[in-house]
Amino acid sequence: MSFPPVNELPRPPLQRLHLDWLERAGVEVAVLRLDLIDPLISGNKWFKLVEHLNAAGEAGAEGVITLGGAWSNHLHAVAAAGKRFGFPTVGLLRGHPQDTATVADLQAFGMRLHWLGYGGYRARHAPGFWLPWREHYPHLYPVPEGGGGVLGARGCGQLLALAAGQLSALGWSDHDGWWLACGTGTTLAGLVLAEAGRHPLYGVLAVPEDHGVMQQVEGILAQGGQPNVGFELFDGSRGGFAKVDPALQAFIDRTEHAAGVPLEPLYTAKALLMLKQQVEAGRFARGSRLIFVHTGGLQGRRGFPAISQG
Numbered sequence: 001m002s003f004p005p006v007n008e009l010p011r012p013p014l015q016r017l018h019l020d021w022l023e024r025a026g027v028e029v030a031v032l033r034l035d036l037i038d039p040l041i042s043g044n045k046w047f048k049l050v051e052h053l054n055a056a057g058e059a060g061a062e063g064v065i066t067l068g069g070a071w072s073n074h075l076h077a078v079a080a081a082g083k084r085f086g087f088p089t090v091g092l093l094r095g096h097p098q099d100t101a102t103v104a105d106l107q108a109f110g111m112r113l114h115w116l117g118y119g120g121y122r123a124r125h126a127p128g129f130w131l132p133w134r135e136h137y138p139h140l141y142p143v144p145e146g147g148g149g150v151l152g153a154r155g156c157g158q159l160l161a162l163a164a165g166q167l168s169a170l171g172w173s174d175h176d177g178w179w180l181a182c183g184t185g186t187t188l189a190g191l192v193l194a195e196a197g198r199h200p201l202y203g204v205l206a207v208p209e210d211h212g213v214m215q216q217v218e219g220i221l222a223q224g225g226q227p228n229v230g231f232e233l234f235d236g237s238r239g240g241f242a243k244v245d246p247a248l249q250a251f252i253d254r255t256e257h258a259a260g261v262p263l264e265p266l267y268t269a270k271a272l273l274m275l276k277q278q279v280e281a282g283r284f285a286r287g288s289r290l291i292f293v294h295t296g297g298l299q300g301r302r303g304f305p306a307i308s309q310g
Helices: 020-025 044-058 073-085 101-108 117-125 130-136 149-156 158-164 186-195 213-223 246-259 268-280 298-303
Strands: 014-016 028-033 063-068 089-093 112-115 140-142 178-182 201-205 231-235 289-294
Touching (some): 044 186, 073 101, 101 112, 101 298, 149 158, 178 186, 201 268, 268 289
Parallel strands (some): 063 140, 089 112
16 A cells, blocks of 8 residues: 655645734734645545554555544545555444445445444444454554544644744744644644644644543653643533534634635634634733644535535
């Protein structure tokens, strides 16, 4: 199997975000547009996958097996990578068979699907979960849910250099921190490791606090030899992972119209709305400069008919 090496990572543009609430507060925000790097292997998923897929190649695997839900951006990116670069993929899915647009794409990309039910999927962290699947697919390399773990974080650490190299074009000599959504916490952990205490990271939970994101971040940092400092988490889940209320829908509509940046409701929109709340509460001093990571995932908008598909 093959995949572009780390030194051939895509180059996401860093763009100034123009919104009235930022201008009133005197806070500058630039968006790292990971949604623009690739039409299929989109957002932070490319960066979370690259080290996993390189490891799979080094291990002599023929392809990969991984997990996700019926609208999973991770499964979508893995399946697209398999089709593009010519290696087999297998997906273990949460719940029972569903006909979603994402599932249709997975099948079109050639991913073989196994539906685990809900109880079966909850067992994914149990000891021995992977054993029968490794026996059934001995030629495939298991990739954690969401591309998580130290390998996923290491790939995401590349975002620091990709953003830092564009600051001067914005007229910035430096930045005061990062703001991004967290599903597994892998991207956040990768940036914490890469920053090594130079700038703070602010993560907005897209899932409730009891999903263990803090523990996952702490585990990655421990494996990476980084003290458990340099980041802060906010609960932006709004009651649950897939909860999209009318206030969030209205915020998406207003923001897309004003800034011309497409958002998706599970991650980027929740993170940006939380940033608005923190900015308006005076969390950041005038003149602060933040990098907001657009983590992609726009294919998942198809699961929310109430939101314009653009």
